[in-house]
Amino acid sequence: MKVDQAIAKILKIEGVNFVTCFPLAPITNACDEVGIRNIMARSERVAINMADAFSRVSNGRRIGVATVQESAGIENSFSAISHAYSDSSPLLVISGGSVRESLGTRVFDPIKNYQYVTKWASRIISPRGVIDNMRRAFSYLKNGRPSPILIEVPSDVIQEEIEDFFEYKPTQRFYPMGNQEDIERVVRALLDAKYPLIYVGEGVFYADACKELLDFVNLIKVPVITSMKGKSSFPEDHPFSVGFIVGKPVAHFLGKADLILVLGSSLSVDRKFLDYALPPNKTIIQVNIDEFDINRYQRVDYAIIGDVKLVLIQMIKEMEKIGRSRDAKGIEEEIAKVKEEWIKEWMPYFTSNEVPINPYRILWDFMNTVDKSNTIVTHDSGNPRDQISSFYQAVTPRGYLGWGDYWRGHTTTLGFSLGAAMGAKLAEPKKLVVNFMGDAAIGMVGMDLDTALREKIPIMTIVWNNSCFGGYSKRTPSTSKLLPHTITNYSKVAEGLGWYCERIEKPDEIISAIKRGIKEVEGGKPALLEFITKEFPIYPTWKYESYW
Structure with a gap:
């Protein structure tokens, strides 16, 4: 051998x-x-x-x-x-x-x-x-x-001989529990807090702890927000879900919170970047498997080093042992009210009849057309990320695949979503997998559309063609414009590579095009829908001073 x-x-x-x-x-x-x-x-x-x-x-x-x-x-x-x-x-x-x-x-x-x-x-x-x-x-x-x-x-080692018979056993996973004294202190602090809040990172996924998180929230009745990579770890249609960490609902509950329980996140927020940061003067509890993340970016008051799933199970048992619950009267109604008011502010964009099409109209119609419980959505960096992460409602674990933690300036390699969609489809072949891209992203990796067809990986790609690098017109006007859509046609590129494709230019054509694309994907063929959109670099954020 x-x-x-x-x-x-x-x-x-x-x-x-x-x-x-x-x-x-x-x-x-x-x-x-x-x-x-x-x-x-x-x-x-x-x-x-x-x-x-x-x-x-x-x-x-x-x-x-x-x-x-x-x-x-x-x-x-x-x-x-x-x-x-x-x-x-x-x-x-x-x-x-x-x-x-x-x-x-x-x-x-x-x-x-x-x-x-x-x-x-x-x-x-x-x-x-x-x-x-x-x-x-x-x-x-x-x-x-x-x-x-x-x-x-x-290359000289690869073809050398090794013994034909060797013993190799699959490696194991090991799961560390939290220290019991730390568990007891944290549960007491949570129950004593007046306005606790839970912040969820991607570590909850890798601990396979989404069910335990849901059980814990149903028991303690505390509002939940998530990081970009933690989005979909907690169902966003749940009455205690505030959503992904941007926008007025998040600002409202972060500002109000006196204690924040951080699960599976390094808390790597940069106070100087996009005016984004956790507010000061909060009691911070951090649960993480990596000791190097404790106190790394934010000073914490309590910490539990361990597997998030086991720690959540320990905290549930401790709460049941204590036999004490929190008074959560009015919390569900407050979350629903704040979220409803916020969505109303954005509804003109969601229902816009503008031509070229407003990208929020595409997102809204898409979200109300697909079966979200059987769909995985990802997107590329830039405006597609900023807009979709803020408003797409993820209702099942990994129903949204977040990546590139841009809040801290880490790597966000343009074009990742195409390979990511194919990898997601390989992991969940029975689900509809959709990636959203802009002009810049498809320009980076467009020839790998061939890979999806050749390797029989039927995904749906939605391209927002606004003939520019969206959001850069004011910052770098001489380097933001691309050829107009009257010349550049990404659907023709996809057609040349064997995909099912459509080009959509009117808002009233969005839903029917999405349905046709889904039908093609279900039949085993990848589909690309190219929407001619306006440049619209508007997305939710909030200034530190504005809400706290």
Whole structure:
């Protein structure tokens, strides 16, 4: 057995069913031999984006794996891996490498270059190192803070012989509970607080704790807000859901809160960026599996280091033991009233009959057409992110795939949503998966539309074509304009790549086009709907001074 075959065998043992790739990757032939599907993208970046999103939508319970060739392949992969690192997404990248005797010369060294954007980067320098390196990789992927792992296999090692019979057992997950004294202190503080609030981050997903979060909120009756990546961890049609952390409802309840329970978030908010920050003079309780996140960005008053799911179960048991509940009279009505008033302010945009189409009209009609309980929505960075994250109502876990924590200025690689949608569809093949893109995003990765058709991954892509880089007209007027939609036609590009496609220019055509697109996707064909929109860089935010 050769090294590449041993690696493929271990992937199979660890439950990997496919790897995403761009040729010539080091293990694709060996994967074929053991029945692991190779999914080839048109670029290394999109291949890794697919594996990344697969891990996210699987909440890390299934690990996305990508493989790329040495030198140019792994060099082209940097933005995708750094994006996964910034977003704390667990995926495994297996890269080819230059021959061992070239180490220390001017050849590209992935281990040195990727050490700051991976949880661990290692090189298999001999056949004896295969089992140890793969075991460590999967152990690190399954435990602690989620992050990408890189394994490099030099080209002279990959075809060396390894013992045909070797013992490898799947790695395990380990779940640390919270300290019981900390649990008791936190529960007392929550019950004693006058206006507590819960802030939920993506860690709730990776702890597989959405059910426990729902049970806990139903018991303690406290308003809930989420981060962008934590959005959909708590159903946004629930009476205690305030929503994603922008807008007047969030400002209202954050301003009112005297205590904030933070679940699965690093609290990485920047007071100088977009005037966004947690208000001062609040009691902060932070629950996180990573000790490095405690007190990292915000001073906290209480902390519990542990698995969020187990901690929530512990807090539920403690509350039941105490036998004391909170007086939540009027909270549901207050949340409903504030949210209703806010939506009314935006309703003229949602129901606009403008031509070119207002993007909020598309979002509103889309949201009221699809089955949200069976849909996964993601979007690209820029205005699509700002608008959709603020108003799309996510009602089921991972029904919304948030990424690129732009509030803290972390990586938001334009074009991610296309690979993300394909990865999400691979994770949840029975669900409708939709990604929203602008002109800039499809310009980055448009040729990978081919990947969805060729690999039989039927997704729906909605393009907002406003003939510019939305929101940049005032900031960089000489570099924001693109060719007008009378010349540029993305639906024709998609048609040339074999997709079902439509171009929509009138508001009263939106719903019927969406329905036709869904029908095509359900029939197994990817669909692209290109909407001719106006530039409309207006989205919810709030100034620190305005609401507190």
